[in-house]
Amino acid sequence: MEKPHSQPLFLLLLVSLFFLPAAMGSRLFTPCNQTQYYPVYVETVEIYPHPINRSGNGEIWVTGYTGVIPDEATVVVNVSAPRSIRPYVSIKTFPICDTMACPVRPGPFDYRGLKFSMNIRNAFIPKELNSVINTVTLSIKVEQEPIMCVVFSLFVLGRRPQLT
Numbered sequence: 001m002e003k004p005h006s007q008p009l010f011l012l013l014l015v016s017l018f019f020l021p022a023a024m025g026s027r028l029f030t031p032c033n034q035t036q037y038y039p040v041y042v043e044t045v046e047i048y049p050h051p052i053n054r055s056g057n058g059e060i061w062v063t064g065y066t067g068v069i070p071d072e073a074t075v076v077v078n079v080s081a082p083r084s085i086r087p088y089v090s091i092k093t094f095p096i097c098d099t100m101a102c103p104v105r106p107g108p109f110d111y112r113g114l115k116f117s118m119n120i121r122n123a124f125i126p127k128e129l130n131s132v133i134n135t136v137t138l139s140i141k142v143e144q145e146p147i148m149c150v151v152f153s154l155f156v157l158g159r160r161p162q163l164t
């Protein structure tokens, strides 16, 4: 039997190559733990604007598929620059309902679950944008347990603000 997935995947690859310039804000991401199962499936991670503004106001957009996400879940953004001259770890927590429509409602149905999109506004604070290369660990947690977790790099270009 022919594998039903191979051709669409190939087409998708072609399409993404053609549209690469439009997808500049897209981030390559990996699951936090390759062997752990996360019930929330992440399809795309994007940051806006790209490159982000050092004064902040950057946003993270995530799309994917999921089952029901409890309203008390929290979104945790961990920005770190471990290899910076001044290493830091900065953790911010947002209520899930600040990042997506609550309760998480059915979108177009797919075998992967319900399509969702998440938008984290003011995802970064100026302190976190001092380093050129940052590691962002983005997770959704239900009582300390991650139901989604991805890691991606964040590059910050442009002039650094005056240090005070």
Ligand SMILES: *[C@@H]1O[C@H](CO)[C@@H](O)[C@H](O)[C@H]1NC(C)=O
Pocket (backbone or CB within 6 Å): 033, 034, 035, 036, 037
């Ligand atoms: C990754 O997930 C596996 C399976 O859940 C677990 O056994 C392992 O301890 C995890 N690794 C880390 C570094 O958390």
Ligand SMILES: *[C@@H]1O[C@H](CO)[C@@H](O)[C@H](O)[C@H]1NC(C)=O
Pocket (backbone or CB within 6 Å): 053, 054, 055, 056, 057
């Ligand atoms: C960066 O943010 C500052 C303060 O919010 C704003 O004045 C400036 O126009 C922004 N720059 C860009 C390129 O968006």
Ligand SMILES: *[C@@H]1O[C@H](CO)[C@@H](O)[C@H](O)[C@H]1NC(C)=O
Pocket (backbone or CB within 6 Å): 078, 079, 080, 082, 089, 091, 135, 137
């Ligand atoms: C934040 O991310 C850094 C780098 O990945 C990691 O070392 C640290 O343990 C994380 N902190 C929390 C509270 O998740």
